[in-house]
Amino acid sequence: MEQPEFAVVASDGWFDGERHVAGPVTLRVANGKIAEIGAGDHGRVMAAWGLAVHRGAFLMPGLVDAHVHLFLDGGPTDGPTRSAHMKKSVEELTAAARASARQSLDHGVTLVRDAGDKHGINHLIRDEARAATNGLCRVRSGGSGIKRAKRYGAFMAGDVGDDDSIRDSVAQLAADNDEIKIILTGIIDFDAGAVTDEPQFTLDEARLITATAKKHGRQTFAHCSGIKGLRIAANATVDAIEHGFFMDRETLAIMRDNQVAWTPTFCPVHFQWAKPEAVGWSTNTIGHLRRIIDSHAEHLRLAHEMGVTLLLGTDAGSMGVEHGKAMFEEIQRYLEAGLPLSAALQAATANNRRHFGLAPTLTVDADFEANLLAASPFLQSSALAQPPLKTWLAG
Ligand SMILES: [Zn+2]
Numbered sequence: 013m014e015q016p017e018f019a020v021v022a023s024d025g026w027f028d029g030e031r032h033v034a035g036p037v038t039l040r041v042a043n044g045k046i047a048e049i050g051a052g053d054h055g056r057v058m059a060a061w062g063l064a065v066h067r068g069a070f071l072m073p074g075l076v077d078a079h080v081h082l083f084l085d086g087g088p089t090d091g092p093t094r095s096a097h098m099k100k101s102v103e104e105l106t107a108a109a110r111a112s113a114r115q116s117l118d119h120g121v122t123l124v125r126d127a128g129d130k131h132g133i134n135h136l137i138r139d140e141a142r143a144a145t146n147g148l149c150r151v152r153s154g155g156s157g158i159k160r161a162k163r164y165g166a167f168m169a170g171d172v173g174d175d176d177s178i179r180d181s182v183a184q185l186a187a188d189n190d191e192i193k194i195i196l197t198g199i200i201d202f203d204a205g206a207v208t209d210e211p212q213f214t215l216d217e218a219r220l221i222t223a224t225a226k227k228h229g230r231q232t233f234a235h236c237s238g239i240k241g242l243r244i245a246a247n248a249t250v251d252a253i254e255h256g257f258f259m260d261r262e263t264l265a266i267m268r269d270n271q272v273a274w275t276p277t278f279c280p281v282h283f284q285w286a287k288p289e290a291v292g293w294s295t296n297t298i299g300h301l302r303r304i305i306d307s308h309a310e311h312l313r314l315a316h317e318m319g320v321t322l323l324l325g326t327d328a329g330s331m332g333v334e335h336g337k338a339m340f341e342e343i344q345r346y347l348e349a350g351l352p353l354s355a356a357l358q359a360a361t362a363n364n365r366r367h368f369g370l371a372p373t374l375t376v377d378a379d380f381e382a383n384l385l386a387a388s389p390f391l392q393s394s395a396l397a398q399p400p401l402k403t404w405l406a407g
Contacts (some may be wrong), residue, residue, distance in 0.1 A: 018042055019065075021065075026070060028374045029175045033051075046376050054137040067276060075383065076324075077124045077360075078125050080327070084129075085111075086334040094331060094355065113405075119399050123139070124335075125364075153190050154233070156169055158182065159172070160190055160195075168193065169193065171173055171280075185230075194245075195234075196235060202297050219247075237258055239258055240256050242256060242263045247270070252323055254307075256305055261314060268319050273367055274322055276322055277342070279327055280330035280331065313350045316351050323367055324363070326342045385400050386398065
């Protein structure tokens with residue numbers, strides 16, 4: 013019988029979360045923790061001792077998707093199906109979220125941060141996922157976020173009013189949410205090629221939110237695009253800016269200095285550019301989409317050079333952005349932007365784990381949460397497009 017808590021893994025190459033080693037490695041796992049890491053392939057010796065040995069071409073930490081919506085399904089790309097999904101019962105949406113968490117784990121994603129759902133289904137799946145035997149990825153839950161009445165974000169956030177109402181709502185959400193999600197701006201108007209509405213919160217209000225969240229021991233993350241909102245988010249010291257389209261160098265400098273991380277989420281915009289027929293975009297709008305993606309890539313490269321912490325997240329659940337599968341696509345966007353593969357993988361593993369308070373890398377004494385692949389992504393670019401040979405979820 014296989015005892016994964018006492019496994020041995022021999023791999024031709026590996027990535028510890030920050031560092032790529034091209035040569036073979038052997039890891040011994042005991043009681044779910046990494047007991048020993050040795051250079052070279054010692055699998056045969058360990059097998060002779062009666063230990064179960066798993067072999068593969070490449071070992072890396074479990075992938076972490078920093079931005080998903082579990083209750084949404086990115087698979088169907090036609091408008092009527094997506095609208096009908098939003099009207100389903102909470103039971104049906106919970107089943108959809110469970111399927112998303114299962115699909116994520118099947119693709120080697122061991123942890124996701126759910127970026128908001130108004131029903132709190134993310135909390136429910138977080139609880140179910142605590143038992144590793146359920147076959148679900150682990151969930152860091154953003155619960156329901158906060159927004160202004162009659163403004164964007166009703167599917168993932170509740171309304172707040174004056175300062176007292178902000179304080180009360182944040183305090184209440186902090187009881188169950190792992191993080192507080194702020195809907196700071198609307199979405200991009202692709203026809204206009206810009207974010208056209210005003211931010212939902214002023215700098216003082218955003219500061220009140222981050223300070224209140226901090227008082228209750230919670231991090232904040234802000235849905236935010238467009239330079240007005242980005243300046244507010246960076247100066248209010250949210251812990252992470254999500255999406256962040258229309259970024260500029262000055263804001264990146266503030267983010268670096270204030271230790272504000274960035275989750276760029278290329279996937280949903282890239283899908284709409286790659287498959288404009290799904291929405292029926294005009295040639296003019298397709299041009300806007302390309303320009304927005306190119307500028308986003310340029311600022312991602314700049315952020316990497318300037319030392320802004322990058323969290324890789326896909327916005328899975330958005331149209332055309334499928335849970336689990338989208339990780340490979342988002343990594344491709346990082347590579348297209350000119351980042352080295354090691355930086356993209358670090359954003360998808362160690363950076364996310366550190367940001368969420370977990371041991372960042374595969375080191376001795378760390379919980380063993382890892383993927384064993386049939387090929388090295390450093391040798392074969394499609395290696396991460398296939399589900400791993402094996403995924404270990406920490407107990
Ligand atoms: Zn989102």
